[in-house]
Amino acid sequence: xxxxxxxxxxxxxxxxxxxxxxxxxxxxxxxxxxxxxxxxxxxxxxxxxxxxxxxxxxxxxxxxxxxxxxxxxxxxxxxxxxxxxxxxxxxxxxxxxxxxxxxxxxxxxxxxxxxxxxxxxxxxxxxxxxxxxxxxxxxxxxxxxxxxxxxxxxxxxxxxxxxxxxxx
Numbered sequence: 001x002x003x004x005x006x007x008x009x010x011x012x013x014x015x016x017x018x019x020x021x022x023x024x025x026x027x028x029x030x031x032x033x034x035x036x037x038x039x040x041x042x043x044x045x046x047x048x049x050x051x052x053x054x055x056x057x058x059x060x061x062x063x064x065x066x067x068x069x070x071x072x073x074x075x076x077x078x079x080x081x082x083x084x085x086x087x088x089x090x091x092x093x094x095x096x097x098x099x100x101x102x103x104x105x106x107x108x109x110x111x112x113x114x115x116x117x118x119x120x121x122x123x124x125x126x127x128x129x130x131x132x133x134x135x136x137x138x139x140x141x142x143x144x145x146x147x148x149x150x151x152x153x154x155x156x157x158x159x160x161x162x163x164x165x166x167x168x
Contacts, residue, residue: 040105088107
């Protein structure tokens with residue numbers, strides 16, 4: 001049982017269910033999948049499913065999606081038209097005691113509004129960082145001016161002392 005193949009099959013089965021209900025398909029988002037995968041690996045905020053050796057990825061995916069659709073909360077998210085992206089995290093362990101795979105699956109949903117919010121937040125943070133950089137650069141220049149002034153004073157004192165000792 002391979003997590004990547006199961007993720008792909010889950011995505012396909014979810015979109016088939018959405019298509020049956022005349023909903024637009026969800027695009028698999030790399031960033032949402034990365035986040036969902038972290039949670040699945042930690043076994044946090046995910047659903048647990050079981051599969052026996054020899055079951056196909058498609059069979060397991062269909063059973064998992066069928067279980068989700070029976071649950072009102074999962075069903076609401078899977079069949080919502082306000083989402084256009086999904087991330088699916090999958091972690092699979094072989095349980096020696098029960099001789100079955102333990103499959104931890106986490107879903108994350110995203111909407112176009114989420115994408116827009118992230119873009120606007122990024123541009124604001126870049127502007128803020130530029131202001132901070134400018135402020136730090138000014139401080140650095142002022143500090144260097146002072147160091148240079150001290151250096152000039154030290155050179156002048158050295159010259160004066162050199163002249164004073166060599167003349168006398």
